[in-house]
Amino acid sequence: MGRIIDQYIRNAEERARAEKIEALAARFAERAAEHDREGSFPHENFAELREAGYLKLTVPSEFGGDEASLHELVALQERLAYGDGSTALAVGWHIGQVLHLRTTRKWPDRLFSELCQAIVADGAMINTFASEAASGSPSRGGKPETTAIRQDGGWLITGRKTFSTLSPILDRFVVTAYIPEEETTADFLIYKNERVTIIETWDTIGMRGTGSHDVVLNGVFASDDSRLSGKGADDGGGWLLHIPACYVGIAMAARDFAINFAKTYRPNHLQGPIAELPMVQQSIGQMEAELRTARSLLYAAADRWDQEVDNRPFLKPELGLAKYVAVNNAIKVVDIAMRIVGGASLSKTLPLERYYRDVRAGLHNPPMDNTVLHTLAADALNETK
Numbered sequence: 001m002g003r004i005i006d007q008y009i010r011n012a013e014e015r016a017r018a019e020k021i022e023a024l025a026a027r028f029a030e031r032a033a034e035h036d037r038e039g040s041f042p043h044e045n046f047a048e049l050r051e052a053g054y055l056k057l058t059v060p061s062e063f064g065g066d067e068a069s070l071h072e073l074v075a076l077q078e079r080l081a082y083g084d085g086s087t088a089l090a091v092g093w094h095i096g097q098v099l100h101l102r103t104t105r106k107w108p109d110r111l112f113s114e115l116c117q118a119i120v121a122d123g124a125m126i127n128t129f130a131s132e133a134a135s136g137s138p139s140r141g142g143k144p145e146t147t148a149i150r151q152d153g154g155w156l157i158t159g160r161k162t163f164s165t166l167s168p169i170l171d172r173f174v175v176t177a178y179i180p181e182e183e184t185t186a187d188f189l190i191y192k193n194e195r196v197t198i199i200e201t202w203d204t205i206g207m208r209g210t211g212s213h214d215v216v217l218n219g220v221f222a223s224d225d226s227r228l229s230g231k232g233a234d235d236g237g238g239w240l241l242h243i244p245a246c247y248v249g250i251a252m253a254a255r256d257f258a259i260n261f262a263k264t265y266r267p268n269h270l271q272g273p274i275a276e277l278p279m280v281q282q283s284i285g286q287m288e289a290e291l292r293t294a295r296s297l298l299y300a301a302a303d304r305w306d307q308e309v310d311n312r313p314f315l316k317p318e319l320g321l322a323k324y325v326a327v328n329n330a331i332k333v334v335d336i337a338m339r340i341v342g343g344a345s346l347s348k349t350l351p352l353e354r355y356y357r358d359v360r361a362g363l364h365n366p367p368m369d370n371t372v373l374h375t376l377a378a379d380a381l382n383e384t385k
């Protein structure tokens with residue numbers, strides 16, 4: 001029997017890449033407990049990802065990148081998360097956003113080609129800092145309190161962003177800011193300088209190694225051409241599937257841990273390991289059902305997005321559903337895995353309790369459950385005969 005994690009590998013090229021990433025993930029897994037305990041950013045993991053060429057995974061081939069498909073992104077992100085959820089989620093924002101920029105071309109050409117060249121040559125990374133304490137999740141339409149005020153040749157950006165994943169490592173990032181004189185919100189590309197301060201606020205129960213601190217912008221100058229157009233093709237947000245891929249990867253790690261435990265743990269009143277007990281097999285079956293359902297939807301959505309280029313804007317409900325099912329099922333899988341293992345699952349010396357804390361964060365990455373359900377309901381209500 002092949003491994004469940006390999007189910008969606010389609011060819012030798014994908015297998016080779018997957019094996020390379022799997023080796024990295026195994027090393028990340030060895031460091032994950034310490035970064036989780038300390039709440040520290042895993043700089044060494046990112047050095048290895050850079051060295052392995054992973055940071056250019058989604059960069060267009062014209063700039064020397066691998067131009068990977070969404071299907072492949074999902075498969076590789078699952079593997080990384082199998083080793084360390086925090087590292088996977090954090091790098092997922094980067095490779096996901098580059099995929100998004102590649103398909104929408106929403107940035108001015110010069111800025112996009114500069115970014116791609118910096119990723120390929122120096123391993124630069126990117127993320128968007130849009131969340132704020134007062135506006136909540138940007139996906140719900142809140143207006144940023146960060147402002148952009150007109151200056152000669154550019155803008156002065158002032159405000160404070162929360163949940164700024166990758167903040168310890170980025171030398172450039174995108175922020176959303178409100179422009180009072182235009183009564184509009186725009187994205188700006190910011191290069192880190194002395195007017196940018198990272199306040200180390202990230203102290204959460206899960207995803208502790210993502211470095212998602214607050215970022216304070218104290219009148220940072222952004223030149224005119226760093227105002228990003230925000231236009232370009234609507235790609236339906238397929239790149240956000242890096243999120244469910246991450247949480248499914250964590251769930252697969254929990255599932256494998258529980259299965260190995262069940263196959264080897266034999267209390268002295270039993271003749272064989274607990275895996276022989278019908279009730280444990282029932283639980284394993286439940287994990288499989290949750291995981292296989294989640295992954296079927298996840299890869300179906302990724303494949304449709306890859307293939308149906310013109311249909312991408314209309315795939316939002318499918319993409320949202322894939323995320324909704326994947327994250328909720330992943331939470332259930334980790335829960336069942338812990339029930340199989342029993343009281344030992346609570347031990348800080350085993351990874352299950354970290355998976356339990358990490359997987360929970362998926363509920364608070366976009367699109368949130370109520371947004372997905374609202375989209376599905378709107379679709380149903382707008383159906384025509």
Ligand SMILES: Cc1cc2nc3c(=O)[nH]c(=O)nc-3n(C[C@H](O)[C@H](O)[C@H](O)COP(=O)(O)OP(=O)(O)OC[C@H]3O[C@@H](n4cnc5c(N)ncnc54)[C@H](O)[C@@H]3O)c2cc1C
Pocket residue numbers: 089093127128129130131132135136137138140162163164165166207210212361364365366368370
């Ligand atoms: C690990 C992690 C990494 C992240 N990385 C980033 C990042 O790199 N960049 C970034 O910008 N953000 C990032 N985020 C932030 C994320 O996108 C959300 O902004 C954040 O989790 C807050 O979302 P929220 O739904 O709790 O916020 P809110 O929108 O404030 O919602 C809080 C609660 O209020 C209710 N609510 C609010 N508005 C509505 C509404 N309109 N309809 C229904 N209910 C509503 C809901 O019950 C919701 O649970 C990250 C989050 C996590 C957990």
